Amino acid sequence: MAAGVIRSPAQAVADAAPPPASLLTAQVEYRVLKDSVILRGSVRAEQSVEVTAGGGPEGAPVITRLPVKPGQAIRAKQLILEVSGRPVFALKGALPMYRDLKPGARGDDVAQLQDSLASVGYSTRGDEKGFFGRRTKDAVSALYEDIGYAPLPAQPEGELTLQQASEEVTATRRALEDLPNKASPVQRTRAVEDLKKAEERLNEIESKSGPMVPASELVFLDSFPGRVEAINARVGTKATGAALVLSAGRLVVSGMLQPNQKDLIQSQQPVEILSEATGVTKAGTVTLVSDVMQSGSAEPTGSGPEPAAGDRGYPVVVQPNKPLPAQFAGQDVRLTVEAASTKKKVLVVPLSAVTAGADGKTTVTVVMPGGSQQRVRVTTGASGDGNVEVRATQGHRLAEGQRVLVGVRSSTRGSVAGD
Numbered sequence: 001m002a003a004g005v006i007r008s009p010a011q012a013v014a015d016a017a018p019p020p021a022s023l024l025t026a027q028v029e030y031r032v033l034k035d036s037v038i039l040r041g042s043v044r045a046e047q048s049v050e051v052t053a054g055g056g057p058e059g060a061p062v063i064t065r066l067p068v069k070p071g072q073a074i075r076a077k078q079l080i081l082e083v084s085g086r087p088v089f090a091l092k093g094a095l096p097m098y099r100d101l102k103p104g105a106r107g108d109d110v111a112q113l114q115d116s117l118a119s120v121g122y123s124t125r126g127d128e129k130g131f132f133g134r135r136t137k138d139a140v141s142a143l144y145e146d147i148g149y150a151p152l153p154a155q156p157e158g159e160l161t162l163q164q165a166s167e168e169v170t171a172t173r174r175a176l177e178d179l180p181n182k183a184s185p186v187q188r189t190r191a192v193e194d195l196k197k198a199e200e201r202l203n204e205i206e207s208k209s210g211p212m213v214p215a216s217e218l219v220f221l222d223s224f225p226g227r228v229e230a231i232n233a234r235v236g237t238k239a240t241g242a243a244l245v246l247s248a249g250r251l252v253v254s255g256m257l258q259p260n261q262k263d264l265i266q267s268q269q270p271v272e273i274l275s276e277a278t279g280v281t282k283a284g285t286v287t288l289v290s291d292v293m294q295s296g297s298a299e300p301t302g303s304g305p306e307p308a309a310g311d312r313g314y315p316v317v318v319q320p321n322k323p324l325p326a327q328f329a330g331q332d333v334r335l336t337v338e339a340a341s342t343k344k345k346v347l348v349v350p351l352s353a354v355t356a357g358a359d360g361k362t363t364v365t366v367v368m369p370g371g372s373q374q375r376v377r378v379t380t381g382a383s384g385d386g387n388v389e390v391r392a393t394q395g396h397r398l399a400e401g402q403r404v405l406v407g408v409r410s411s412t413r414g415s416v417a418g419d
Helices: 009-016 108-119 134-147 158-177 185-208
Strands: 021-027 029-031 034-052 063-065 079-083 086-092 218-221 226-231 242-257 270-274 281-289 314-320 332-341 346-350 362-367 373-384 387-392 403-410
Touching (some): 158 185, 242 332, 332 373
Antiparallel strands (some): 029 346, 034 332, 063 079, 270 332, 346 387, 362 373
16 A cells, blocks of 8 residues: 555656657648638629719709618619609619610610610510610600609600690691692792691601600619619608619629739639638639739729728639529628649648758658658658648658658657647
């Protein structure tokens, strides 16, 4: 019993001494070596449109109705805002609404209006493509009636002027018909010319009269459904700046590369998109790497959304391989870009396992199952994610499954630790 508790002085000194160092080892692997770049990204739609309220009938415009909410999906022809009693609605189109579209107008924007009207059930067939004619006027009138508003007239005094021109045609026609049989050829020619001029004037007024589409009442989006990104107005307040922000198109991700990352990333490289809010990951592909350094608020060279806010860098745009769920919109995400990889499987060890001697020779230390150690000369190749490709030089051997020394730590005496 006493022998179990009495220690010799030598034993006491040995017990008080720090334990010997324990070896930290890692396994030699045979695999494809990948290098990754991690950066922050922001998810945005391909198209973003600010809806600025136009002037009301009198004075400053006032928000009189807000029928949508942030995050809401919107469809073509849907009322999205009312300003001073006038509607604002959305249709499909790539050209922005930059002018009032009136009867008699011609242009690509008129052709776009005709296409967008037809896409929601209002045919303009019979009018020349790109010409705001009678059929287009009928379609515009029907659209406004269906959303519950009367269209604004292209000519403020249009009805009165049209009536006057019509009455003039009637009067000149009757004057021609009432000419006596003994009227001279000159009198008859003049009466015919008067009727022709009156009819031409009536046709001109008719072509320019009718419903118009003010630039302040129509928003074109590339595709539907669209999405309400933000509402910056309240009912009853004066409309200033962008009352709404709408988005459309697929969700894409933008980020900013630092100068030391720029040469590692190229178009078509695979990307993992991680939503840190939900833990959901999606696959994507790099579609744009700008060659111009920009600030975080600048737009990248080429198409795409604004890059993520931050320090100056090189904008990069990532296209998801499949459409991202709507809840990704507006999120900040983590992007892991596969920057490089070996073409085939290679022997891989941690970077910390490789040492270089004063003679310039590179080695790894293999720890045998019994604890003995053997230095193996190697050459190194590609590196990534904290690992490096190694190849044993002539006369040396290194194999998958062996363990190499990566460090030491204070541990229980005599132990050999794995990773």
